[in-house]
Amino acid sequence: MSVELMVWRESEPITREQAAAAYRAARADRPAESEVAEVAALVKELPGHAVSYPGHALITMAPEELDEVSNAAFALARQHGLVCYDPQRDLVHNLSPLGVDPATQLHTGDGMMVVNPDLGLVRDVLGTLSPQNPFAVLVTFGHHFIQVSPGYELEYKEGTLRTTLVTRLEEVRRAFDEYARGERGFLDRFEWTSD
Structure with a gap:
């Protein structure tokens, strides 16, 4: 079993409900090179964990990696100006x-x-x-x-x-x-x- 985070760009803060809806919609996408430069940069900085999709990236980790990888992902998302949604905790990290x-x-x-x-x-x-x-x-x-x-x-x-x-x-x-x-x-x- 693995756990996920999702990162993408938003122009203003969003609610947990909006983030959860965006995450559910994104789960239907197929991996592809993201047209968002900040998302592509984050994917390169989390090799083996981040996969690029159109407009967003999914970050996957084993449960025992949750603290280490998610904390790095939160920091990278902020550095790149991206929103991060944590569906396990149902928490959204706005800018x-x-x-x-x-x-x-x-x-x-x-x-x-x-x-x-x-x-x-x-x-x-x-x-x-x-x-x-x-x-x-x-x-x-x-x-x-x-x-x-x-x-x-x-x-x-x-x-x-x-x-x-x-x-x-x-x-x-x-x-x-x-x-x-x-x-x-x-x-x-x-x-x-x-x-």
């Missing part, structure tokens, strides 16, 4: 909108790592928290991070580690969005305990 710090990384408990993630991806990832994906964290290494686990235990560290329990997913999403945008309103909204 924008982005947070304020391009060094920020998104890490998940199921092995995904994205540098400078788009804000829609961060929002969608937070909806996937589960025993199979036991955490999501936005981190700017050497400076600060915000992390959440199922049950919405929220942690923030900038010098001191602070912890709070949040009752609603929308509040977690709002806190992560503020963090990514360089805002810290969430620090005043919640009751925090410090270590």
Whole structure:
């Protein structure tokens, strides 16, 4: 059994539903040289994994390669200005909108790592928290991070580690969005305990 990603060019951010529809439609295509230069370039950079199709590429990997190959594919897609859809996780990696710090990384408990993630991806990832994906964290290494686990235990560290329990997913999403945008309103909204 193998897992797939799909990359292609879009002029603006798309939803997971739009990405899933594009992926289903593309599955009917036959391999062919892509007329999109960025797609062709990505295919050359992922030999043995990426196959060119008209307008898009499919990236195939064994399940044990998922973390390594998909993380490389996410980075290459961004580098080439391409959207990437992950049908296994039902997540779309758009090119924008982005947070304020391009060094920020998104890490998940199921092995995904994205540098400078788009804000829609961060929002969608937070909806996937589960025993199979036991955490999501936005981190700017050497400076600060915000992390959440199922049950919405929220942690923030900038010098001191602070912890709070949040009752609603929308509040977690709002806190992560503020963090990514360089805002810290969430620090005043919640009751925090410090270590």
